[in-house]
Amino acid sequence: MFGNDYFTTRKRLTDVVVRVLALAEKTGAKKKPLEENDITKGLKNPFLFVVCGEVNAGKSSLLNGLFGENICKTNVLPETDRVQWYRYAEQDIDEEVTPILEERFRPVDFLMDFNLVDTPGTNSVVQGHQAITDRFLPVSDLIFWVFPASNPWGASTWDFISKQSGDMIEKSIFILQQADLREQGDLDVILGHMRDLCRKRIGRTLPIYPVSGKLAIQAKSESPFSDSLWRESGYPNLEKYISDVVTSSSARREVLGEVRDAAGKVLTSVEDMIERRTRLLDENEGFLNDLEKEIDANREKQSAGVSSKFVAMKEVFAQQGASSRELMRAKMGVWSTLKSLFVADDLPQLVVKDLVESVQEAVERQSKQDAEVLIRECADHWDTVKPRVKQKLEIALDDFDELNEVFTDSKKRFIRRMGLAAKQAVVNLKVRGGLDMRMSDRRAKLKVWIYMCLMLLLCAGVAGSLRLGLYPYPALACVAGGGLAMIIFVVQTYRTRKAVITSFVDHLLDSQSRFTDALGSDYRDGVRDLYIEYARLLESVRRHIVDAKIELQPNLEQWNNLFLELKEIEQEL
Ligand SMILES: Nc1nc2c(ncn2[C@@H]2O[C@H](COP(=O)(O)OP(=O)(O)O)[C@@H](O)[C@H]2O)c(=O)[nH]1
Ligand SMILES: [Mg+2]
Known part of the structure; x- marks a missing residue:
């Protein structure tokens, strides 16, 4: 056929025009110069x-x-x-x-x-x-x-x-x-x-x-x-x-040239659109980053000053000190003490168990309140995020109340985490070890008097039954000695009880700040957990932006190809 070169170029240009128009349609760019006056029809003449x-x-x-x-x-x-x-x-x-x-x-x-x-x-x-x-x-x-x-x-x-x-x-x-x-x-x-x-x-x-x-x-x-x-x-x-x-044919070349120029113009407008879109997406991404930074800042603010949050612990410790004191007083009377010299004693275990339970409960109660406050903070922040996202990205976010469910689990996790942390912190205070030691010291001391008392009573028995010289005086003296030892035992029982209780309670009150410090890192982790959950609510927005960016990529590639092809056609012309 005649003029293969011309027809090859024309075919290429026609292909390019179709693809440029499709890309313009996709990117929302102006197609006008290519559609105007049926310019492409000239190609087919x-x-x-x-x-x-x-x-x-x-x-x-x-x-x-x-x-x-x-x-x-x-x-x-x-x-x-x-x-x-x-x-x-x-x-x-x-x-x-x-x-x-x-x-x-x-x-x-x-x-x-x-x-x-x-x-x-x-x-x-x-x-x-x-x-x-x-x-x-x-x-x-x-x-x-x-x-x-x-x-x-x-x-x-x-x-x-x-x-x-x-x-x-x-x-x-x-x-x-x-x-x-x-x-x-x-x-x-x-x-x-x-x-x-x-x-x-x-x-x-x-x-x-x-x-x-x-x-x-x-x-x-x-x-x-x-x-x-x-x-x-x-x-x-x-x-x-x-x-x-x-x-x-110069007339034909002219038509090709006009179509090529028109396609070039549409391609430029496509480029503008892609650029504008990319800029907008970058801007949106920046906007989203800012929102996330705000959330981070809120998290930091909420994580700080843990010790002040746990001021209530002071009371718990004081209360616990008082109740332990009661328990110990009751369990460290003469009879109980006497029994404890011969039968294994579970008092430290009881005291510590009681302590752990009430501290854990108190921390969980406090954490529940805290979690609610944190979630409320997030809700307040969300109320400021919603209109901004709507305005900037035209995305309607759900109401926080509808999303509240998301936090049920994280709230539970937060409380549980703090409860366990409290338990571990009490164990780390080593109150049990100290109490055990003091109790066994006390027992060792008291044992001496009891043994002495028993020995003297035994001696009194032997001296009385053998009717030893100066009978019955040696026996009576031994009985008196035994009685004295018993009296000393009783006095010592009360004195050491007081000492043990006082040192235990003092130790407890002293450890209180170490205790709240120990909760700090868990509290921060818990807060972070909650805020991660909160920031996740913006994931759909992030996905939206990422999707739009992904969608843009092939457009950019197509644009590049078309641009190069048009350049080649220009050279052929
Ligand atoms: N010898 C010869 N005769 C031809 C040639 N071209 C056409 N003719 C004859 O001339 C007559 C007229 O041809 P045609 O193509 O119909 O002419 P038109 O009236 O101008 O379209 C026909 O009888 C053809 O067979 C040719 O190249 N050589
Ligand atoms: Mg004819």
């Missing part, structure tokens, strides 16, 4: 070739030879009086537009790119067809003036041509048809005369191609294609000329 000449000059045969299909009927008698306009359609349709113009639609592929106008003849008897021909000439890309080699001097064609304007002449060529009817020598003479006449009639010479439509049709119809006949027909030179016209 087929080339128009018009054939003029006398009846029987061989015009139809010329076209059949060129396009290799027997579309234009040929005849020794004028085939028709009408101007025939050959165009593409999916099936054969002949349509009489006026009594002298007929549209012939044919399912022949090359007609998509080339329309042909076959005229009946400059010397046709039918009036008015020249007016029709005149209508086509100005919009044509190439005009073939066909002369029969048998007699190229027919006045009607030469008259018609000399009436044409410079623009028409510019796109005209002469065809000396039926060249096979003449010897080469004759042809050379005829061509010389034609050039002279041409100069005379229109003031310049035009390219002249001596061809034989008959041989060209034969060459194409032979199987395999006959190269020698083809060369003999003179068509190769003519085809080359037509190809050059198609490829170098």
Whole structure:
């Protein structure tokens, strides 16, 4: 086919235009310059070739030879009086537009790119067809003036041509048809005369191609294609000329250039849109980061000053000191103490268990309150976040109350964490160890008096039963000694009880600040946990932004490709 370069570029440009429009649609960019005035339709406009000449000059045969299909009927008698306009359609349709113009639609592929106008003849008897021909000439890309080699001097064609304007002449060529009817020598003479006449009639010479439509049709119809006949027909030179016209047609190039420029403009607006969108997304991301920073700052604020939050612990410890004191007083009386000298004593364990339980309970109670306060803080903050997100990102966030459920678990976790931390902190205070030690010290001391008492009573028994010298005095003395030891035991029991209780309670009160300090890191972790849960509420917003960014990526790649392709097309043009 003629002008492959042109058609390849045009096809590429058409593809690019379709993709640029799709990308513009996707990015919301302006498509206007490409859609305006149906500029892209200009791309599809087929080339128009018009054939003029006398009846029987061989015009139809010329076209059949060129396009290799027997579309234009040929005849020794004028085939028709009408101007025939050959165009593409999916099936054969002949349509009489006026009594002298007929549209012939044919399912022949090359007609998509080339329309042909076959005229009946400059010397046709039918009036008015020249007016029709005149209508086509100005919009044509190439005009073939066909002369029969048998007699190229027919006045009607030469008259018609000399009436044409410079623009028409510019796109005209002469065809000396039926060249096979003449010897080469004759042809050379005829061509010389034609050039002279041409100069005379229109003031310049035009390219002249001596061809034989008959041989060209034969060459194409032979199987395999006959190269020698083809060369003999003179068509190769003519085809080359037509190809050059198609490829170098400045009007066509101009259309391609306009479409390319329009596509470039749309692409620029796509770039603007992508850039604007990227900037907006970056801004939104910054906005979201700021929100997250606010949340972080709130978290920091809430994590600080743990000790002040646990001032209530002071009371718990004081209370616990008092209740332990009661318990110890009750369990460290004379009888209990006496029993504890012989049977294992569980008092420290009881005291510590009681302590752990009440401290844990108190911390959990306090933590519950704290968690509620923290969640309320988050809710208040959320109330400020919602309208800002709505305004900036046009995303409607749920009410905090609807999200409150999210915090049920984290609240429980917070309380539990603090309870366990409290338990561990009490264990770390080592109250049990200290108490155990003091109790066993006490027992050791008290044991001495009890043993002494028992020994003396035993001695009294032995001395009494053996009636030793000075009877009964030694026995009585031993009894008295035993009694004294017993009295000392009782006194010591109370004295050491007081000492143990006092030191235990003092130790407890002293440890209180160490205790609250120990809770600090767990409290901070718990607060962080809650706030992580809170910040997670913004995840949908984050996802929204990330999705939009991901969506933007292929657009950017497409933009790049289209930009490069347009650059290449520009170079081809
Ligand atoms: N020998 C010869 N005859 C031709 C050639 N081209 C056309 N003819 C004959 O000339 C007559 C008119 O041809 P046609 O193409 O219909 O001419 P039109 O009236 O100008 O369209 C037909 O009988 C053709 O067979 C050719 O190249 N060589
Ligand atoms: Mg014809």
